[in-house]
Amino acid sequence: MSELAVTLTAPNGVNYSQPVGLFINNEWVNSTSGAKITSINPTDETEITSVYAADAEDVDAAVAAARAAFKNPAWRDISTTDRGKLIHRLSTLVEKHQTILATIETWDNGKPYSVALNEDVAEVVGTLAYYAGFADKIYGQVIDTSPSKLAYTIREPLGVCGQIIPWNYPLAMAAWKLGPALACGNTVVLKAAEQTPLSILYFANLIKEAGFPPGVINILNGHGKKAGAAIASHLDIDKIAFTGSTATGREIMKMAAVNMKNITLETGGKSPLLVFDDADLDQAVKWAHIGIMSNMGQICTATSRILVQEGIYEKFISAFREHVASTSKVGDPFKDDTFQGPQVTKTQYERVLSYIESGKSEGATLMAGGEPYKDVNGKGFFIAPTIFTNVKDEMRIFREEVFGPFVVISSFKTEEEALERANNTTYGLGSAVFTQDLTKAHRVARKIEAGMVWVNSSNDSDYRIPFGGVKQSGIGRELGEAGLAAYTNSKAVHVTLESAL
Numbered sequence: 001m002s003e004l005a006v007t008l009t010a011p012n013g014v015n016y017s018q019p020v021g022l023f024i025n026n027e028w029v030n031s032t033s034g035a036k037i038t039s040i041n042p043t044d045e046t047e048i049t050s051v052y053a054a055d056a057e058d059v060d061a062a063v064a065a066a067r068a069a070f071k072n073p074a075w076r077d078i079s080t081t082d083r084g085k086l087i088h089r090l091s092t093l094v095e096k097h098q099t100i101l102a103t104i105e106t107w108d109n110g111k112p113y114s115v116a117l118n119e120d121v122a123e124v125v126g127t128l129a130y131y132a133g134f135a136d137k138i139y140g141q142v143i144d145t146s147p148s149k150l151a152y153t154i155r156e157p158l159g160v161c162g163q164i165i166p167w168n169y170p171l172a173m174a175a176w177k178l179g180p181a182l183a184c185g186n187t188v189v190l191k192a193a194e195q196t197p198l199s200i201l202y203f204a205n206l207i208k209e210a211g212f213p214p215g216v217i218n219i220l221n222g223h224g225k226k227a228g229a230a231i232a233s234h235l236d237i238d239k240i241a242f243t244g245s246t247a248t249g250r251e252i253m254k255m256a257a258v259n260m261k262n263i264t265l266e267t268g269g270k271s272p273l274l275v276f277d278d279a280d281l282d283q284a285v286k287w288a289h290i291g292i293m294s295n296m297g298q299i300c301t302a303t304s305r306i307l308v309q310e311g312i313y314e315k316f317i318s319a320f321r322e323h324v325a326s327t328s329k330v331g332d333p334f335k336d337d338t339f340q341g342p343q344v345t346k347t348q349y350e351r352v353l354s355y356i357e358s359g360k361s362e363g364a365t366l367m368a369g370g371e372p373y374k375d376v377n378g379k380g381f382f383i384a385p386t387i388f389t390n391v392k393d394e395m396r397i398f399r400e401e402v403f404g405p406f407v408v409i410s411s412f413k414t415e416e417e418a419l420e421r422a423n424n425t426t427y428g429l430g431s432a433v434f435t436q437d438l439t440k441a442h443r444v445a446r447k448i449e450a451g452m453v454w455v456n457s458s459n460d461s462d463y464r465i466p467f468g469g470v471k472q473s474g475i476g477r478e479l480g481e482a483g484l485a486a487y488t489n490s491k492a493v494h495v496t497l498e499s500a501l
């Protein structure tokens with residue numbers, strides 16, 4: 001169907017066929033209402049193309065396809081090894097198409113091409129291969145009670161899973177959710193974020209090519225309040241997995257209550273990074289930069305609050321400012337030497353600028369940045385890397401997630417004070433601690449209220465290791481073996497061997 005794909009040439013010269021439909025039952029269809037979403041290039045604010053946007057009726061069709069596929073012997077009764085092979089084939093196809101996928105991600109999202117290729121797409125390849133390996137290693141247990149009973153558990157799939165994806169790592173977040181869902185034998189209706197609708201559609205073609213039966217994976221674009229809400233409140237969806245803001249996570253949780261969906265949420269953060277006097281200063285500076293300025297600061301686990309012990313506070317600030325100035329090169333994301341591209345959308349750009357105003361008006365010291373960056377092409381949603389120091393705990397910029405190249409730095413006196421202030425937040429996602437004292441490192445790691453602690457690094461997540469938050473940063477875990485728990489039921493079977501009656 002030619003009208004459901006367009007031929008595009010990206011700014012880096014890559015020419016490819018971009019699907020623009022909804023992917024339901026391994027077919028491309030248009031939305032029943034004809035509604036569309038326009039994809040914008042955040043680097044120069046031009047329109048890339050528009051794609052069909054699902055509303056509730058289209059969600060119904062996708063759910064019906066996923067339900068039928070769940071009951072279809074072609075998927076239900078496939079051997080677990082063959083299920084793993086399909087997921088593995090998808091991983092291999094992503095690798096084969098990595099140039100186009102990374103190009104689309106950079107074009108639509110604004111992240112540097114080297115990051116899209118070597119981090120995002122590599123993450124998809126790795127995560128899918130990792131979960132492919134789990135498909136035939138998911139077992140129940142035999143539980144001894146007495147000679148008169150055989151009791152065992154079956155880890156069965158949940159059914160139809162709704163997956164709602166954010167725009168900061170579009171393909172990677174899809175892979176984090178698809179990998180375990182598919183390995184456990186579920187079927188999926190996945191909705192991409194309206195800010196970055198393109199890469200997932202190209203990926204959808206690879207699903208079909210890999211050989212998945214129709215309906216196992218259905219991919220929709222659509223607005224959160226329409227398609228997203230229709231998924232979250234759908235009576236025939238068994239599970240919802242979401243990554244995005246805490247406010248939306250809360251809404252989704254309410255909607256999911258309608259049929260008591262199983263739920264995993266990965267939401268916001270204001271992750272602390274603690275630098276003790278005895279830290280290796282160069283390492284702390286290097287990782288602190290990566291921890292907040294990578295991906296334009298648009299990372300849920302970004303270590304956006306830096307707390308430095310007073311003995312090295314001044315030294316840290318001048319070294320950090322110097323390092324940011326020399327390494328955070330803002331520019332065209334397709335250029336090799338670019339570290340920081342534009343924010344994903346005008347809305348996000350304005351949001352970050354409004355926090356800059358807030359920081360200034362609340363009296364924090366603006367140490368660097370604090371304004372739009374106009375030197376790339378005079379357009380685009382670029383923001384100069386921004387550092388505020390002398391930030392007080394009650395300031396909004398210390399408490400709220402900004403999601404930009406924007407960091408706040410404050411000093412502390414004692415370990416106790418550092419922990420108290422690090423934990424004084426409604427969030428609990430990532431955290432980092434820099435010290436060369438082994439016992440202090442482990443002591444702080446235990447006391448910090450977070451789903452993840454990096455000792456002497458920041459944000460070096462890995463698909464083999466569980467990822468998720470405590471407090472209002474989420475529910476449940478993704479990645480690692482722990483990620484499988486979110487996609488299976490443990491069914492208990494009691495077999496009477498010797499009847500007492």
Ligand code: NAI
Pocket residue numbers: 164165166167168191192193194222223224225227228229230232243244245246248249251252266267268269299300348351401402403
């Ligand atoms: P959002 O949480 O509203 O959007 C994320 C996803 O949820 C998108 O697919 C969206 O379509 C969907 N969605 C939105 N409203 C929905 C609803 N009522 N029902 C069902 N689905 C819905 O985030 P948004 O507005 O794009 O960004 C705002 C802030 O959220 C950012 O500035 C950042 O602080 C945070 N955020 C955090 C992310 C993370 O990785 N934890 C990712 C994206 C945003």
Ligand code: MG
Pocket residue numbers: 039040041042107108109195196344
């Ligand atoms: Mg875009």
